[in-house]
Amino acid sequence: MVRGRPREEGIDDAVREAVRALLTETGYQRCTIDAVAARAGVGKAAVYRRWRSKAELVFAAVIHPVDLEPPEDTGSLRGDVEAVLGDIESSLDGVEVRHALPSLLADVRADPALEARFAEVFLGRELGYLVRMLDRAVARGELSRRPEPALVHAILLGPVLTWLHLFAEPVPSGGLAAALASPLHAAVVALDV
Amino acid sequence: MVRGRPREEGIDDAVREAVRALLTETGYQRCTIDAVAARAGVGKAAVYRRWRSKAELVFAAVIHPVDLEPPEDTGSLRGDVEAVLGDIESSLDGVEVRHALPSLLADVRADPALEARFAEVFLGRELGYLVRMLDRAVARGELSRRPEPALVHAILLGPVLTWLHLFAEPVPSGGLAAALASPLHAAVVALDV
Numbered sequence: 001m002v003r004g005r006p007r008e009e010g011i012d013d014a015v016r017e018a019v020r021a022l023l024t025e026t027g028y029q030r031c032t033i034d035a036v037a038a039r040a041g042v043g044k045a046a047v048y049r050r051w052r053s054k055a056e057l058v059f060a061a062v063i064h065p066v067d068l069e070p071p072e073d074t075g076s077l078r079g080d081v082e083a084v085l086g087d088i089e090s091s092l093d094g095v096e097v098r099h100a101l102p103s104l105l106a107d108v109r110a111d112p113a114l115e116a117r118f119a120e121v122f123l124g125r126e127l128g129y130l131v132r133m134l135d136r137a138v139a140r141g142e143l144s145r146r147p148e149p150a151l152v153h154a155i156l157l158g159p160v161l162t163w164l165h166l167f168a169e170p171v172p173s174g175g176l177a178a179a180l181a182s183p184l185h186a187a188v189v190a191l192d193v
Numbered sequence: 194m195v196r197g198r199p200r201e202e203g204i205d206d207a208v209r210e211a212v213r214a215l216l217t218e219t220g221y222q223r224c225t226i227d228a229v230a231a232r233a234g235v236g237k238a239a240v241y242r243r244w245r246s247k248a249e250l251v252f253a254a255v256i257h258p259v260d261l262e263p264p265e266d267t268g269s270l271r272g273d274v275e276a277v278l279g280d281i282e283s284s285l286d287g288v289e290v291r292h293a294l295p296s297l298l299a300d301v302r303a304d305p306a307l308e309a310r311f312a313e314v315f316l317g318r319e320l321g322y323l324v325r326m327l328d329r330a331v332a333r334g335e336l337s338r339r340p341e342p343a344l345v346h347a348i349l350l351g352p353v354l355t356w357l358h359l360f361a362e363p364v365p366s367g368g369l370a371a372a373l374a375s376p377l378h379a380a381v382v383a384l385d386v
Contacts, residue, residue: 099302099303102295102296102298102299103299105295105298106221109295110292115361116361119360123359148365148372151365151372151376153355154356155376155377155380157351157355158350158353158355158356159344159347159351161351161355161359162346162354163351167346167347168308168309172341172344180344182384182386183344183379183383186380187348188376190375190378190380
């Protein structure tokens with residue numbers, strides 16, 4: 001397929017599409033930065049300017065970008081928890097992420113510099129948004145003080161990640177976020193003692 | 194190192210030690226069934242009689258055996274949740290499991306027959322024990338009926354797995370099981386509505 005080079009602002013989209021297509025067609029191992037650049041019709045330098053490693057590129061393309069949207073303020077902690085769970089569920093669901101995630105985590109685990117960057121760029125961004133959600137709940141009087149954000153992060157992300165990526169079961173009818181919102185809201189409230 | 198063949202009843206232990214040593218020394222990729230059998234000083238046939246695949250062998254050696262010990266009855270659901278979390282934490286903690294798990298999950302994900310067997314043998318066993326724990330809580334009057342066991346499984350396993358295998362943070366002082374017992378007990382109780 002021959003096509004022109006995407007303009008600067010179209011590069012992110014072209015790269016994201018190329019990653020998703022290559023993961024489906026050839027798998028994680030063969031979805032290299034060279035292959036992505038060729039498929040997207042962009043220069044390798046343009047790819048490396050944006051993402052420092054293949055793991056980062058794949059994470060941003062299939063899970064969530066570095067500039068993740070902040071979670072909405074629904075007016076209550078219960079609503080905010082369900083909205084965050086919905087964001088986590090939609091970012092972790094899908095055949096590309098299902099196939100890419102274990103290999104991606106193996107790459108990250110094998111390289112301490114990559115692990116540190118991954119923690120800072122992706123997990124750090126998620127954590128920052130949970131801090132906002134918790135501070136809103138404190139401001140509303142729903143929590144007396146902000147619980148440890150990393151525990152809240154594990155409590156909200158863990159069950160969704162485990163269901164979608166470890167269990168081979170269909171999601172409960174109505175979706176995982178709806179099924180988990182009440183119990184995990186209760187868990188966050190129970191941290192406030 | 195030359196040593197005699199372990200007697201039948203010592204094979205499991207010899208294989209487990211060989212897997213752990215090879216994972217540390219050479220990593221998951223090179224921890225093959227051949228290498229494990231040679232290191233343990235047992236025949237390959239003896240290894241294949243017990244475990245159908247490398248992924249199964251590694252899981253049983255570093256995470257938990259097929260004949261997992263049932264969780265203790267502590268007399269309350271709160272206590273049982275903390276005991277189960279402690280079992281999960283100790284089975285998922287440690288440098289071998291930290292390095293092996295992503296590659297192991299990538300292998301399982303890539304092979305539907307292996308995935309089905311993994312779900313049956315390991316996850317199925319864990320789920321069966323959670324059903325016992327929940328039924329005890331119903332018998333004590335702590336829950337009105339048994340909540341969906343797969344949701345409880347995701348709620349208890351997910352946060353521990355996520356903290357130990359995704360976050361690069363030290364465990365809270367006192368341990369993860371102690372920090373998560375109250376919030377996750379509240380989550381299980383909140384499923385009972």
